[in-house]
Amino acid sequence: MSAVEYRSILKYRLMILIFPNDETCPVCRKACLDKYGEHALHCRELPGFKYRHDFVRDALMDILRRAGISAKKETPVNFLTDPSEGRSTLHPADVLVFGWEGGKHACVDLTGVSP
Known part of the structure; x- marks a missing residue:
C-alpha cells in the first residue's frame, strides 16, 4: 500500500x-x-473494483475445487436467447456450479456493494 x-x-x-x-x-x-x-x-470505473470482484470469484472457485464440486467461471448461460440473434441475452455467470441441487446447475453472480 x-x-x-x-x-x-x-x-x-x-x-x-x-x-x-x-x-x-x-x-x-x-x-x-x-x-x-x-x-x-x-467507484465502479476504477480498476480496483473489478479486481476485488475477480478476487472473490477466484477464491470461491478455489473453495469449490478443493471441496470436489464441479464448477466453471465466466460461463455463458444460454437459456434466455434472442431468436433474431440466436445467442444469449444475458452476461456470463460469474460461477456456474454443476449438479448443485437435485442434479440442477446453479448460476452464481457476485455483486460488490458499497457501504
Missing part, C-alpha cells in the same frame, strides 16, 4: 474531510465525490 493510499484510508476511517467540496467524479462523471471520499473508494 502506498503512502497516499494509507493516508486516504486513514482519513476515511477517522472521518476527516478528503475533498473540500462535493464534486462530480472525474472518473465516472456520474456520481458525486462526497467530502469524506465514500464514492472515491467504491
Whole structure:
C-alpha cells in the first residue's frame, strides 16, 4: 500500500474531510465525490473494483475445487436467447456450479456493494 493510499484510508476511517467540496467524479462523471471520499473508494470505473470482484470469484472457485464440486467461471448461460440473434441475452455467470441441487446447475453472480 502506498503512502497516499494509507493516508486516504486513514482519513476515511477517522472521518476527516478528503475533498473540500462535493464534486462530480472525474472518473465516472456520474456520481458525486462526497467530502469524506465514500464514492472515491467504491467507484465502479476504477480498476480496483473489478479486481476485488475477480478476487472473490477466484477464491470461491478455489473453495469449490478443493471441496470436489464441479464448477466453471465466466460461463455463458444460454437459456434466455434472442431468436433474431440466436445467442444469449444475458452476461456470463460469474460461477456456474454443476449438479448443485437435485442434479440442477446453479448460476452464481457476485455483486460488490458499497457501504
